Amino acid sequence: MDAVREARLDLAAALRLAARFDMQEGICNHFSFMVPGREDCFLVNPQGLLWSEITASDLLLLGHDGSVIEGNGTPESTAFFIHWRIHRAVPHARAVLHTHMPYATAITSIAGGRIEPISQNAVGRFGDRIAYDDEFNGFVLDESEGDRMARALGNKSVLLLANHGVIVTGLDIATAFDDLYYLERTARNQWLAAAMGRPLRVISPEIARKTAQQYGNGVNELARPHFDALKRLLDREEPQYRD
Numbered sequence: 001m002d003a004v005r006e007a008r009l010d011l012a013a014a015l016r017l018a019a020r021f022d023m024q025e026g027i028c029n030h031f032s033f034m035v036p037g038r039e040d041c042f043l044v045n046p047q048g049l050l051w052s053e054i055t056a057s058d059l060l061l062l063g064h065d066g067s068v069i070e071g072n073g074t075p076e077s078t079a080f081f082i083h084w085r086i087h088r089a090v091p092h093a094r095a096v097l098h099t100h101m102p103y104a105t106a107i108t109s110i111a112g113g114r115i116e117p118i119s120q121n122a123v124g125r126f127g128d129r130i131a132y133d134d135e136f137n138g139f140v141l142d143e144s145e146g147d148r149m150a151r152a153l154g155n156k157s158v159l160l161l162a163n164h165g166v167i168v169t170g171l172d173i174a175t176a177f178d179d180l181y182y183l184e185r186t187a188r189n190q191w192l193a194a195a196m197g198r199p200l201r202v203i204s205p206e207i208a209r210k211t212a213q214q215y216g217n218g219v220n221e222l223a224r225p226h227f228d229a230l231k232r233l234l235d236r237e238e239p240q241y242r243d
Helices: 003-020 077-089 102-108 120-126 143-153 173-195 205-215 223-237
Strands: 030-034 041-044 060-063 068-070 095-099 130-133 158-161 165-170
Touching: 003 030, 003 041, 003 095, 003 173, 003 223, 030 077, 041 077, 077 095, 077 143, 077 165, 095 173, 102 158, 102 165, 102 173, 120 173, 120 205, 130 143, 143 158, 143 165, 165 173, 173 223
Parallel strands: 130 158
Antiparallel strands: 030 041, 030 095, 041 060, 060 068, 095 165, 158 165
């Protein structure tokens, strides 16, 4: 299969799956992926469509100046400034997934909000892979704000944006989506544990480091099989995403 066609299918699938898992917010938020083999353009979902209705052919191909090279419609106004500035500044951010998903966003909405070391996923999967931007600066409507986010992300894979939402990155769509999925589940676990009104059972730094090493420092060999399994679900129930 052509690499660009495959990227379109994966990105459309990721958007549909995110809708299934209650990660979308209205017609806002955006997922993007650098076109395979190129450094000057990327795929992104257009403004105005629910993620649950997006197809591979709906995705826009944007140039480095924000111009629409292929597709009908326009990107959401903040999508270009967030995604392109991160794509160009962070080598491992081939995929950039931005959501306001509820549990992770709730953590960004409390003072000093952090993913606490209280679960296997928190310390094993994420460990020190999360960066925190504790400065809410309003909407991302210019290059400087996108560049500031890219600097905050640095060499991490995940960025929690104060009072805003999350950005999850990866070398490919499957890896980024796998992290997005488990980040929200990790945040949900933390929220539910805190809601019980009992002290959190914090994992010691020594065991946290051991668990991260066992996990493989974030290299998840199950990301692609997990994503392929989820795509098979879509193939059975929502095959229109391939259109």
